[in-house]
Amino acid sequence: MILSLVSGLTSGLSLIVAIGAQNAFVLRQGVQRAHVALVVAVCAVSDLVLIVLGVAGIGVIIEQAPAVLELVRWAGAAFLLAYGGKAALRAIRGAQLAQPAAGxxxxxxxxxxxxxxxxxLNPHVYLDTVLLLGSLAGTHGEEGRWWFAAxxxxxxxxxxxxxxxxxxxxAPLFARPGSWRVLDGGIAVVMVTLAVMLVA
Incomplete structure (x- = not known):
């Protein structure tokens, strides 16, 4: 039980801690202090749903329906390019250089x-969270897999x-004018790189 719980904790963290589109967005919202609780809740609840689906076995269905992943792949790439483009424009124009007001x-x-x-719209979510974590959970037996999911x-x-x-x-770091440009520039690079990787 404890072994499955710890194994799930370390496996989950190893997949989620990498800086990706979702983490970059949470970071930006956190720095701005804009709807942080909502964003954190949506990310966490979405992950919980995907983990449960993977452990319940829906990963096998997704694996055998490549057309679904293909559709998500292109839609996700288009969204990442658009979001990366907006971040690049903010970096170039120097928009939102200080912590924005509530409005x-x-x-x-x-x-x-x-x-x-x-x-x-991120296919890697389905591959990592549903398929990979679901497969790892299956190695812990019928009861242990749910402790792994927990x-x-x-x-x-x-x-x-x-x-x-x-x-x-x-926030104090981002009181400096160049900091927002660096953050948005970094986010733009991450988003566009992920989009290219999806379609390459």
Whole structure:
């Protein structure tokens, strides 16, 4: 039981901690202090749903329906390119160089939509969270796989909460004009690179 829980926790963290589209978005929202709780909740709940689906065995269905993953792959690449383009424009123009006022943070609906798209239009989410974690969980037996899922889910909640809450401490750094450009430039590079990797 404990072994399965710890194995799920370490496996989940090893997959989620890498800087990707979702983490970059959470980081930016955290630095801006814009709808952070909503974004963290959506990311964590989405991960929990995907982990449960993988452990329940839906990964086998996805693996045998390549057309679904192909559709998600192209839609995800298009979204990442568009989001990366917006980040690049912000970096070039130097927009939002200081912590924005409440009215400039964007609506909660926009944050929710972007967060859902970055999560559910990312084929790697299905490959990593559903297929890989689902397969690893299967090695722990009928009861152990759910403890593995609990560990992976705990790791996801811990990571997104820490990323969202911890990003606010970077706010003094982003009081400097060049910092937003560096962050947005980095986000643009990550998004466009991921998009190219998806279609390459």
């Amino acid at each position: 400039q943070q964007g609506t909660w609906a926009a944050a929710l939509g972007t967060c859902l798209a970055l999560t559910w 560990g992976a889910g705990l790791g996801s909640v811990m990571w997104f909460a820490a990323l969202g809450a911890g990003a606010r401490y970077l």
